[in-house]
Amino acid sequence: MPTWLLVIIIVLGSILGFVFLWLTLAKVVRKLWRFPAPSYTGWFLDSGFRRTFQPPEKVIARSDINPGMKVLEVGCGSGAYTTFVARAVEPKGKVYALDIQRKMLDQLQRKLEKPENQDIHNIKLIQASAYELPFADAFLDLVYMITVLQEIPDRHRALLEARRVLKPSGILAVTEFFPDPDYPLRSTLIKQATGAGFVDAKVLGNFWNYTARFIKPKESLWL
Numbered sequence: 001m002p003t004w005l006l007v008i009i010i011v012l013g014s015i016l017g018f019v020f021l022w023l024t025l026a027k028v029v030r031k032l033w034r035f036p037a038p039s040y041t042g043w044f045l046d047s048g049f050r051r052t053f054q055p056p057e058k059v060i061a062r063s064d065i066n067p068g069m070k071v072l073e074v075g076c077g078s079g080a081y082t083t084f085v086a087r088a089v090e091p092k093g094k095v096y097a098l099d100i101q102r103k104m105l106d107q108l109q110r111k112l113e114k115p116e117n118q119d120i121h122n123i124k125l126i127q128a129s130a131y132e133l134p135f136a137d138a139f140l141d142l143v144y145m146i147t148v149l150q151e152i153p154d155r156h157r158a159l160l161e162a163r164r165v166l167k168p169s170g171i172l173a174v175t176e177f178f179p180d181p182d183y184p185l186r187s188t189l190i191k192q193a194t195g196a197g198f199v200d201a202k203v204l205g206n207f208w209n210y211t212a213r214f215i216k217p218k219e220s221l222w223l
Protein backbone atom coordinates (compact mmCIF):
# COMPACT_ATOMS: atom_id res chain seq x y z
CA MET A 1 0.00 0.00 0.00
CA PRO A 2 1.42 3.44 -0.89
CA THR A 3 2.45 5.61 2.08
CA TRP A 4 0.07 8.47 1.12
CA LEU A 5 -2.90 6.09 1.24
CA LEU A 6 -1.81 4.78 4.62
CA VAL A 7 -1.55 8.36 5.94
CA ILE A 8 -5.05 9.18 4.65
CA ILE A 9 -6.48 6.05 6.26
CA ILE A 10 -4.78 6.84 9.59
CA VAL A 11 -5.95 10.49 9.56
CA LEU A 12 -9.54 9.61 8.59
CA GLY A 13 -9.60 6.73 11.07
CA SER A 14 -8.38 9.01 13.87
CA ILE A 15 -11.02 11.66 13.09
CA LEU A 16 -13.81 9.07 12.95
CA GLY A 17 -12.52 7.41 16.11
CA PHE A 18 -12.45 10.74 17.93
CA VAL A 19 -16.01 11.63 16.82
CA PHE A 20 -17.30 8.20 17.81
CA LEU A 21 -15.57 8.37 21.19
CA TRP A 22 -16.84 11.88 21.87
CA LEU A 23 -20.41 10.97 21.00
CA THR A 24 -20.33 7.81 23.09
CA LEU A 25 -18.86 9.64 26.06
CA ALA A 26 -21.30 12.53 25.68
CA LYS A 27 -24.26 10.12 25.49
CA VAL A 28 -23.17 8.35 28.67
CA VAL A 29 -22.72 11.66 30.52
CA ARG A 30 -26.09 12.95 29.27
CA LYS A 31 -27.83 9.73 30.35
CA LEU A 32 -26.50 10.15 33.86
CA TRP A 33 -26.89 13.89 34.09
CA ARG A 34 -29.41 15.88 32.06
CA PHE A 35 -28.90 19.62 31.98
CA PRO A 36 -29.74 22.43 29.54
CA ALA A 37 -27.06 23.24 26.97
CA PRO A 38 -24.76 25.74 28.75
CA SER A 39 -25.26 29.34 27.68
CA TYR A 40 -21.62 29.63 26.59
CA THR A 41 -22.47 27.32 23.67
CA GLY A 42 -24.81 30.05 22.37
CA TRP A 43 -22.17 31.57 20.06
CA PHE A 44 -21.60 28.21 18.35
CA LEU A 45 -25.31 27.38 18.12
CA ASP A 46 -25.91 30.73 16.43
CA SER A 47 -22.98 30.45 14.04
CA GLY A 48 -23.05 30.47 10.27
CA PHE A 49 -20.87 27.35 10.40
CA ARG A 50 -23.59 25.42 12.26
CA ARG A 51 -26.28 26.74 9.88
CA THR A 52 -24.39 25.44 6.82
CA PHE A 53 -25.16 21.95 8.12
CA GLN A 54 -28.67 22.79 9.29
CA PRO A 55 -29.91 25.51 6.92
CA PRO A 56 -32.82 27.59 8.28
CA GLU A 57 -34.77 27.45 5.00
CA LYS A 58 -34.74 23.63 5.15
CA VAL A 59 -35.81 23.56 8.79
CA ILE A 60 -38.61 26.03 8.02
CA ALA A 61 -39.87 24.15 4.96
CA ARG A 62 -39.71 20.76 6.68
CA SER A 63 -41.52 22.16 9.73
CA ASP A 64 -44.27 23.60 7.47
CA ILE A 65 -43.87 27.08 8.94
CA ASN A 66 -45.87 29.55 6.84
CA PRO A 67 -46.84 33.25 6.76
CA GLY A 68 -49.45 34.29 9.28
CA MET A 69 -48.77 31.50 11.76
CA LYS A 70 -48.59 31.99 15.50
CA VAL A 71 -45.65 29.79 16.47
CA LEU A 72 -43.79 28.84 19.62
CA GLU A 73 -40.11 27.92 19.64
CA VAL A 74 -39.43 25.85 22.74
CA GLY A 75 -35.75 26.10 23.73
CA CYS A 76 -34.86 28.92 21.33
CA GLY A 77 -31.38 29.24 22.85
CA SER A 78 -29.41 32.15 21.40
CA GLY A 79 -31.88 32.39 18.51
CA ALA A 80 -30.02 30.63 15.70
CA TYR A 81 -33.31 30.06 13.87
CA THR A 82 -35.69 32.52 15.54
CA THR A 83 -35.06 35.51 13.26
CA PHE A 84 -35.44 33.34 10.14
CA VAL A 85 -38.74 31.97 11.42
CA ALA A 86 -39.93 35.47 12.36
CA ARG A 87 -39.40 36.54 8.75
CA ALA A 88 -41.05 33.37 7.43
CA VAL A 89 -44.29 34.06 9.33
CA GLU A 90 -44.47 37.75 8.33
CA PRO A 91 -46.45 39.87 7.83
CA LYS A 92 -49.10 38.81 10.31
CA GLY A 93 -47.50 35.90 12.14
CA LYS A 94 -45.76 35.91 15.49
CA VAL A 95 -42.95 33.94 17.14
CA TYR A 96 -42.88 33.25 20.86
CA ALA A 97 -39.25 32.44 21.66
CA LEU A 98 -39.14 30.52 24.92
CA ASP A 99 -36.19 29.25 26.88
CA ILE A 100 -35.56 28.19 30.44
CA GLN A 101 -32.24 30.06 30.61
CA ARG A 102 -32.15 33.85 30.93
CA LYS A 103 -28.60 33.94 29.59
CA MET A 104 -29.69 32.32 26.32
CA LEU A 105 -32.53 34.82 25.93
CA ASP A 106 -30.11 37.68 26.63
CA GLN A 107 -28.03 36.54 23.66
CA LEU A 108 -31.13 36.51 21.46
CA GLN A 109 -32.09 39.98 22.74
CA ARG A 110 -28.64 41.31 21.77
CA LYS A 111 -28.99 39.69 18.36
CA LEU A 112 -32.35 41.43 17.85
CA GLU A 113 -30.75 44.78 18.69
CA LYS A 114 -28.28 44.47 15.81
CA PRO A 115 -28.89 46.80 12.82
CA GLU A 116 -29.68 43.91 10.46
CA ASN A 117 -32.55 42.78 12.68
CA GLN A 118 -34.16 46.15 13.33
CA ASP A 119 -36.97 45.29 10.89
CA ILE A 120 -38.12 42.35 13.04
CA HIS A 121 -40.99 43.22 15.37
CA ASN A 122 -42.84 39.94 15.72
CA ILE A 123 -40.74 38.04 18.29
CA LYS A 124 -41.66 37.84 21.94
CA LEU A 125 -39.04 36.49 24.34
CA ILE A 126 -40.30 34.36 27.22
CA GLN A 127 -38.36 32.77 30.04
CA ALA A 128 -40.26 29.65 31.07
CA SER A 129 -40.04 25.89 31.24
CA ALA A 130 -41.33 23.53 28.58
CA TYR A 131 -43.33 21.93 31.39
CA GLU A 132 -45.42 25.04 32.01
CA LEU A 133 -46.00 26.97 28.83
CA PRO A 134 -47.58 30.35 29.59
CA PHE A 135 -50.34 30.06 26.97
CA ALA A 136 -54.04 29.28 26.97
CA ASP A 137 -55.21 25.95 25.59
CA ALA A 138 -55.36 25.75 21.77
CA PHE A 139 -53.61 29.11 21.31
CA LEU A 140 -50.91 28.26 18.74
CA ASP A 141 -50.71 27.05 15.13
CA LEU A 142 -47.33 25.41 15.48
CA VAL A 143 -44.78 24.46 18.13
CA TYR A 144 -41.22 23.70 17.06
CA MET A 145 -38.08 22.52 18.82
CA ILE A 146 -34.61 22.30 17.34
CA THR A 147 -32.17 20.02 19.18
CA VAL A 148 -34.10 20.53 22.39
CA LEU A 149 -36.60 17.79 23.19
CA GLN A 150 -34.13 15.08 24.21
CA GLU A 151 -32.40 17.52 26.53
CA ILE A 152 -35.58 17.78 28.63
CA PRO A 153 -35.67 15.18 31.40
CA ASP A 154 -39.45 14.53 31.24
CA ARG A 155 -40.08 14.58 27.50
CA HIS A 156 -43.59 13.13 27.86
CA ARG A 157 -44.64 16.02 30.09
CA ALA A 158 -43.16 18.57 27.69
CA LEU A 159 -44.94 16.94 24.73
CA LEU A 160 -48.29 16.91 26.53
CA GLU A 161 -47.82 20.59 27.31
CA ALA A 162 -47.00 21.34 23.65
CA ARG A 163 -50.15 19.48 22.67
CA ARG A 164 -52.24 21.46 25.11
CA VAL A 165 -51.25 24.85 23.68
CA LEU A 166 -51.71 23.75 20.04
CA LYS A 167 -54.95 24.29 18.17
CA PRO A 168 -56.66 21.13 16.89
CA SER A 169 -54.78 20.14 13.68
CA GLY A 170 -51.85 22.26 14.90
CA ILE A 171 -48.33 21.14 14.06
CA LEU A 172 -45.50 19.94 16.27
CA ALA A 173 -42.14 20.02 14.43
CA VAL A 174 -39.05 18.50 16.04
CA THR A 175 -35.68 18.91 14.34
CA GLU A 176 -32.65 16.83 15.27
CA PHE A 177 -29.00 16.91 14.24
CA PHE A 178 -26.58 13.98 14.53
CA PRO A 179 -23.55 15.55 16.28
CA ASP A 180 -25.85 16.63 19.11
CA PRO A 181 -25.07 14.28 22.03
CA ASP A 182 -28.84 14.02 22.64
CA TYR A 183 -29.60 12.99 19.03
CA PRO A 184 -32.44 10.42 18.92
CA LEU A 185 -33.22 7.90 16.21
CA ARG A 186 -36.38 8.91 14.37
CA SER A 187 -38.16 5.78 15.64
CA THR A 188 -37.51 6.92 19.23
CA LEU A 189 -38.91 10.37 18.52
CA ILE A 190 -42.01 9.02 16.76
CA LYS A 191 -42.68 6.74 19.74
CA GLN A 192 -42.39 9.67 22.15
CA ALA A 193 -44.67 11.99 20.14
CA THR A 194 -47.35 9.43 19.36
CA GLY A 195 -47.21 8.36 23.02
CA ALA A 196 -48.24 11.93 23.87
CA GLY A 197 -51.21 11.80 21.49
CA PHE A 198 -49.74 13.29 18.30
CA VAL A 199 -50.60 11.63 14.99
CA ASP A 200 -49.69 11.58 11.33
CA ALA A 201 -45.90 11.47 11.68
CA LYS A 202 -43.93 12.70 8.67
CA VAL A 203 -40.15 12.66 8.75
CA LEU A 204 -38.24 14.84 6.28
CA GLY A 205 -34.49 15.00 5.79
CA ASN A 206 -31.80 12.39 6.24
CA PHE A 207 -30.26 10.36 9.04
CA TRP A 208 -27.92 13.19 10.09
CA ASN A 209 -30.39 16.00 10.04
CA TYR A 210 -34.13 15.53 10.01
CA THR A 211 -37.40 17.14 11.04
CA ALA A 212 -40.29 15.02 12.30
CA ARG A 213 -43.67 16.66 11.96
CA PHE A 214 -46.78 15.64 13.85
CA ILE A 215 -50.38 16.80 14.11
CA LYS A 216 -52.55 17.33 17.14
CA PRO A 217 -55.70 15.38 16.28
CA LYS A 218 -58.89 17.40 15.73
CA GLU A 219 -60.93 15.16 17.96
CA SER A 220 -58.39 15.50 20.75
CA LEU A 221 -59.84 14.49 24.10
CA TRP A 222 -57.44 16.94 25.66
CA LEU A 223 -59.70 19.92 25.07
Ligand SMILES: C[S@@+](CC[C@H](N)C(=O)[O-])C[C@H]1O[C@@H](n2cnc3c(N)ncnc32)[C@H](O)[C@@H]1O
Nearest residue numbers: 036037045075076077080099100101129130146
Ligand atom coordinates in the same frame (compact mmCIF):
# COMPACT_ATOMS: atom_id res chain seq x y z
C1 LIG B 1 -29.02 22.64 22.38
S1 LIG B 1 -29.82 24.15 22.77
C2 LIG B 1 -30.62 24.47 21.22
C3 LIG B 1 -31.02 25.90 21.06
C4 LIG B 1 -31.71 26.25 19.73
N1 LIG B 1 -32.95 25.50 19.59
C5 LIG B 1 -30.80 25.96 18.59
O1 LIG B 1 -31.04 24.98 17.86
O2 LIG B 1 -29.83 26.70 18.43
C6 LIG B 1 -31.19 23.64 23.79
C7 LIG B 1 -31.94 24.79 24.42
O3 LIG B 1 -33.10 24.27 25.09
C8 LIG B 1 -33.26 24.95 26.32
N2 LIG B 1 -33.99 24.08 27.26
C9 LIG B 1 -33.55 22.94 27.83
N3 LIG B 1 -34.48 22.45 28.66
C10 LIG B 1 -35.54 23.29 28.60
C11 LIG B 1 -36.82 23.32 29.24
N4 LIG B 1 -37.18 22.37 30.10
N5 LIG B 1 -37.65 24.32 28.95
C12 LIG B 1 -37.30 25.30 28.08
N6 LIG B 1 -36.10 25.33 27.45
C13 LIG B 1 -35.23 24.34 27.70
C14 LIG B 1 -31.83 25.22 26.79
O4 LIG B 1 -31.78 26.28 27.71
C15 LIG B 1 -31.14 25.55 25.46
O5 LIG B 1 -31.16 26.92 25.19
